[in-house]
Amino acid sequence: MKVRFFALLAGFLMLQSGANAQRLKIATVDMERLFNEYHKTSSVQRDINIERARIQKDNNLRLKDIRDIDDSLQKIREQLKDKELGDKKRQDLRQEAGDLSQDGIHKERERSEFLERRNRTLSEKMTKQMRAILVTIQRVVSDRAKAGNYDYIFDQSGNSNQGIPFVLHARDTTDLTDSLLEEINQDAPKDPKEGE
Numbered sequence: 001m002k003v004r005f006f007a008l009l010a011g012f013l014m015l016q017s018g019a020n021a022q023r024l025k026i027a028t029v030d031m032e033r034l035f036n037e038y039h040k041t042s043s044v045q046r047d048i049n050i051e052r053a054r055i056q057k058d059n060n061l062r063l064k065d066i067r068d069i070d071d072s073l074q075k076i077r078e079q080l081k082d083k084e085l086g087d088k089k090r091q092d093l094r095q096e097a098g099d100l101s102q103d104g105i106h107k108e109r110e111r112s113e114f115l116e117r118r119n120r121t122l123s124e125k126m127t128k129q130m131r132a133i134l135v136t137i138q139r140v141v142s143d144r145a146k147a148g149n150y151d152y153i154f155d156q157s158g159n160s161n162q163g164i165p166f167v168l169h170a171r172d173t174t175d176l177t178d179s180l181l182e183e184i185n186q187d188a189p190k191d192p193k194e195g196e
Contacts, residue, residue, distance in 0.1 A: 024151045027174040028167055032157035034137050037181055039188035044129045048122065055118045062111040069104040073097055140184055144176060 035041055076097045080090060145153050153176065156167045 025149060026152045026154070027145075027148070027150050027176050028154050028156040029141055029175070029180060030157045030177040031137065031141075031155045033177055034141075034180055034184065035134065037185070038133060038137065039185050040133055040136075041130075044126070044133065048126050048129075051122055051125075055115070055122065058118075059111065059115055062107065062114065066104055066107050066111065069100050069107065073100050073104070076100070137180075137184060140180060141176070144180060144183075148176075 076093050079085065080093055080097075085093075141153060144150075154167045154173075156165065156175070158167075159165055
């Protein structure tokens, strides 16, 4: 789809008359760099990493409970090997092992569902926040295009399905990336701890 768009765009630009083509005002921007170096991206990523660590900590606590159950089951197995163990004690140990085993299965299922649910929620939150950042950046680029009276602004970080950059060469174009980075990071906290 993108390839067809750029092929049509290239055809359109080539059809422009020589005089008209000289009047086109074209710029480039590195959207990937804008996204990665935007202070809000770092803030969102930091928050996501903190939440991932919380999820991992909760998961580790649940895993510890399951390991404790496994340890208890192993101790019961060792006790059951004792030839001098009475029938009543053997029956009680088997009942306890069965109960522990069911508890372990139940806790593993809960842990797995917990992990899946929390990771899905985090992924949805991350997608929503990253999408909002992209919308903000696109709005700033669009505003700059209007203010600067640019006919076209191309993303120089974009690649085709084959991994080939869309912008192979851009003669006499203005790269707006640095000035846009400065603009979107104007409201960045001066001290990194201020943003927390």
